Amino acid sequence: MGSFDVLATGPLATVQDLGRPGLASLGVGRSGAADRDALRLANRLVGNEEGAASLEVTFGGLAVRSSGGATVALTGAPCPMHIDGRQVSPYAAVFVPDGAELRLEAPESGLRSYLAVRGGIDVAPVLGSRSTDTMAGLGPDPLSSGDVLAIGAARGPVPGVDVAAVRRPATGEVSLRVVPGPRADWFTQDALETLLSSPYDVTSDSNRVGMRLSGAVLDRARDGELPSEGMVPGALQVPPSGQPTLFLADHPVTGGYPVIGVVVGADLGLAAQARPGQQLRFRRSTPTPHAR
Incomplete structure (x- = not known):
């Protein structure tokens, strides 16, 4: 077993796993990785269980020094990654020697x-x-x-991977x-059609809690107050401004807007x-089981 000394964090770096499901009735949201598929893939590449605690790094900038050596893998937004100044590939297991520095630059996309x-x-x-819930x-x-x-202690061998599904x-x-x-x-019928036919811009007022969007106004058919109701990741809540908010991993467990x-x-x-x-485009789907 070893450790990482944190030298720099970039805009935001947190510890994340697959979260705390099943506690919403107690007022506790799920939290966990915002991109769960990317977390699972990173863990598989180094031979961990899919939900092992890893680092979620927002827009690069992380720098750590290894104590004892460690095998790592980077997935999600593809940051240029360097170990003691030598660039190494994402989406693959790589070894960080004892005393070496690992640094991530800003990602090319994502x-x-x-x-x-x-x-x-x-x-x-x-x-x-082990997830950081930034709201709670x-x-x-x-x-x-x-x-x-x-x-933590490693268990089992590192899998041999020639090509990762990226x-x-x-x-x-x-x-x-x-x-x-x-x-x-x-909402009016026109409002639903507007949502499904108009692009919405992701605004800078966005984080792990949710993304405030800007675009065509979604008009209500009913006035008045709506009692607070349970919320789930992915909910598109619409305040009186008519501009939707898309809730992400650290969303509130209840909300008062439809x-x-x-x-x-x-x-x-x-x-x-x-x-x-970036712009989001919504298209109609039928109900399916929610994310694992």
Whole structure:
């Protein structure tokens, strides 16, 4: 077992696993990796269980020094990655020698990168998860320079992988499937058609909680207040401005504005990789089981 000394964090770096499912009735959101497929792939590449705690790095800038040596893999937004100044490839298991520095530059596309280390990041679990919930303040704090991250014990061999199944983040318009409802009846029929036919810009007022979108106004058919209701990742909640907010991993567990539709779980990773300034396009889908 070894550790990582954190030298720099970039805009935001957190510890994430697959979150805390099943606790919404207690007021605790799921949290976990915003792009769950990328986290799973990174862990598989280094021989971890898919849900092992890893680092979610927003727009690069992470730098760590290895103590004891470690095998890592980077997935999600493809950051140029260097070990002691030598560029190495993402989407593959690579070894960081004892005392070496690993640095990530800004990604070529996408927003969030996932750095898995063989053995997983060994921080204390809170309610069964090592994830940082930035809204609720649960789990470890976001990384800061000077932090020391313990690495857990490795189990089993590193898998031999010639080619990893990679889904690179889109650089242009992002298409997301959405199931109408549960409060589509609070909106005009034209509003739903507008949502499904107009592009929406991702604004800079976006984070792990959600993405505020800018585009055509979604008009209501009903006035008045809506009692708070349970929320899920992918919910498109519409405040009185008519501009939707797409909730992501650290979303609130209840909300008081109507939800016109819910992005299917399989597409939430695509949404989580969209940068401010990119456009989202929603298309109708039928109900399916939510993300694992």
